[in-house]
Amino acid sequence: RGALFVDxxxxxxxREYQDQPGGKFKFDQFYKQKAVAYGVxxxxxxxxxxxxxxxxxxxxxxxxxxxxxxxxxxxxxRDFAFHFAVGYPF
Numbered sequence: 906r907g908a909l910f911v912d913x914x915x916x917x918x919x920r921e922y923q924d925q926p927g928g929k930f931k932f933d934q935f936y937k938q939k940a941v942a943y944g945v946x947x948x949x950x951x952x953x954x955x956x957x958x959x960x961x962x963x964x965x966x967x968x969x970x971x972x973x974x975x976x977x978x979x980x981x982x983r984d985f986a987f988h989f990a991v992g993y994p995f
Contacts, residue, residue, distance in 0.1 A: 908946035908959070913939050915967060927967070941965040942986075943976075957990040 915938050917930035927938070944961030963984040964976040975984045 906948040906950070908948060909944075910946065910959075910961070911941065911943045911964075912961070913941045915939050938967040939965070940967055954992050957988070959988045959990075961986050961988075 915935075916928075917935070917938070918925060918928045919930065921929040941964040942961045943964050944959055946957060946959035949956040949958075962976070962979055965974055966972070972978060
């Protein structure tokens with residue numbers, strides 16, 4: 906079986922930390938701070954467990970100093986992530 910996915914979100918703090926600039930939650934800006942990724946996956950059901958292989962690419966990144974829309978000029982080395990899992994994710 907296969908899977909297509911889109912994932913969006915971020916992690917915020919309630920205080921501003923020096924080593925996490927821009928990480929404090931601000932209601933009027935949180936929609937600009939969301940990251941978005943997309944990808945494909947493969948599921949192998951082996952009765953006792955499921956093997957999951959997922960590959961995803963960044964589409965939108967809130968990180969300062971980076972291209973905000975890597976979906977327009979993807980860099981495989983910078984924007985790709987591969988995940989392998991055994992069993993169900995939850």
